Amino acid sequence: MGRVLLLLLSVVFTSSSITNAFLFDKKGLFLVPSVAFRDRSSASQWTLYNQGWHYEENPVKALLMEKSLELIVQKDLDRNRVKMFTAEGKEKKDVCIDGLTRSMCTKTDNEGRIKNPFTMTNEEIELLRQPGGNGGKVTFQASIPKKNIKTQGEVYLCDDEGVTFISDIDDTIKITEVTSSTQTLINTFSGDFKAVPGMAEIYRHWAGQYNATFAYLTASPDQLYPFLREFFDREQFPSGSAHMRHFTWFDVNFISFFMSSNYIKKKTETLEMFLQNTRNRRFILLGDIFQKDSDIYASVYANYPDRIAKIFIRKYANDVDGQQRLETIFKDIPREKWATFETGADLPRSIF
Structure with a gap:
């Protein structure tokens, strides 16, 4: 099954030269909620660390990928999700923030991504500030000049004081089953995303109790963000910034990308960004045992032991081997500073 999967996906992603879908192409723009320090x-x-993607859909390639994946998983898939992975980035295009007293634009990179940090004054922040979380957030409209392409952006203000919960997504708050390539495909491209029971409720409780900000840190590709946002809103998770990778044509295929270990570097860099850009803010880290969250968190804790208030790792309650592995990984972390859980009901109502 694994070899067939790799072959079919490779065929789909190398098929762009055999068809010209120009008449059917559709340009789009989305921004992933980010953070400001x-x-x-x-x-x-x-x-402010902006992040997003300006892209052009290719319906023919999307159809090819959809039908190939459906042969593998024997299940109907959501074409709207599939087409985000067959779209191509629009490089070197202007993207501008509207509604400010001065012009503020950036250009997409060679992959169509928007990822240049920029600065705003306190006065500009106040023009755009909305309530929510410790310090609030700014919302704005971004557009492609001379094109009828607009979208909403959100940036969460992360000041020096306060509490931030940094949470993994896949198999921490959303059931993905990343240890199975077939189940990963099904849970990514088919039907509604399913939440780990009780996680949204405990996150909402913590958000209210600590007036906390939330950041969602995941190995998932940002092409999934529009659909993850539907999941967050439906399950009523606290809003927050999202920090994701980007799938490109240089990646062999979706499964190889999803299973690759380069997310370790990305997650570590994002955690360090939060820690290095704040002074006294405390962080609670939540992840799962099914990938490398525990290793990443242990490494970060070693460098910032006073800033990491607690680490929670999701695993199955009867996973004895997993517990022993965590005892080894966290051997240099005080036992009272880390714990495991399987559902939200296992997590404490009070952290401190």
């Missing part, structure tokens, strides 16, 4: 060079400014 105080600018260390000036107390009157914030540094």
